[in-house]
Amino acid sequence: MKLELISFKLCPFAQRAIILLNTQKIDFEITYINPMDPPDWFKEISPTGQVPLLKVDDQIVFESSVITEFINDISSISIHPEDVIQKASNRSWIAFSSTMFDDMFDMVVGDEEKFNASKESLFRKLGKLEAVKNNSTFFNGENFNMIDAALAPIFMRLAWMNEFTDNAVSISEFKKLSAWSNAILAVEEVKTSVVDGLDDVYYSNIEGREGHLSTLLVDEA
Numbered sequence: 001m002k003l004e005l006i007s008f009k010l011c012p013f014a015q016r017a018i019i020l021l022n023t024q025k026i027d028f029e030i031t032y033i034n035p036m037d038p039p040d041w042f043k044e045i046s047p048t049g050q051v052p053l054l055k056v057d058d059q060i061v062f063e064s065s066v067i068t069e070f071i072n073d074i075s076s077i078s079i080h081p082e083d084v085i086q087k088a089s090n091r092s093w094i095a096f097s098s099t100m101f102d103d104m105f106d107m108v109v110g111d112e113e114k115f116n117a118s119k120e121s122l123f124r125k126l127g128k129l130e131a132v133k134n135n136s137t138f139f140n141g142e143n144f145n146m147i148d149a150a151l152a153p154i155f156m157r158l159a160w161m162n163e164f165t166d167n168a169v170s171i172s173e174f175k176k177l178s179a180w181s182n183a184i185l186a187v188e189e190v191k192t193s194v195v196d197g198l199d200d201v202y203y204s205n206i207e208g209r210e211g212h213l214s215t216l217l218v219d220e221a
């Protein structure tokens with residue numbers, strides 16, 4: 001089976017797929033495109049016009065949640081909990097966490113009012129997650145699971161935002177999430193899920209958007 005992931009370097013949804021591929025040690029090729037200016041061949045094969053897209057031989061799999069489940073399905077060991085209720089609950093929280101990307105996008109592009117509203121929305125969601133997180137290293141225990149992979153792009157971007165500003169979006173009030181974030185960001189498969197220097201690209205993206213967040217930048221990446 002030949003896998004080709006069509007991706008965009010800054011895309012957090014594509015990052016989820018890469019973390020799964022890395023964790024499950026599955027060989028794949030990666031092709032980067034700019035979804036804002038996609039090539040014709042991409043427009044022909046992508047139903048939504050969005051990345052990530054996984055080409056499996058000649059078949060197309062799209063939507064990051066479906067791609068990550070597919071990668072898990074073709075792997076010898078599942079990184080979901082075995083218990084069906086726990087697995088369903090994990091999937092619910094993964095879907096819930098996906099809405100955080102909208103808040104984070106608005107935090108990058110928005111004026112002060114929009115920034116504050118989206119930060120509040122994001123932190124309300126983080127509070128819900130904090131309330132259900134236990135004291136184990138990862139969400140389900142000591143093993144890195146699908147749900148940890150799903151949160152990784154969120155925690156990585158929050159860490160970058162805090163690094164580039166005077167901790168403008170510090171999550172230190174959430175003790176369990178802070179420890180969970182540290183554990184996730186230390187995982188090798190997470191660290192290698194982005195290209196070198198992507199933090200600089202993210203910094204430039206914040207700067208270029210000229211939203212309220214850009215006025216809080218204190219340091220060059």
Ligand SMILES: N[C@@H](CCC(=O)N[C@@H](CS)C(=O)NCC(=O)O)C(=O)O
Nearest residue numbers: 011012013035050051052063064065
């Ligand atoms: N629900 C989709 C969202 C993917 C998504 O929003 N991708 C962005 C890049 S991060 C994109 O392709 N945007 C271009 C567009 O929406 O036209 C998924 O989970 O795969």
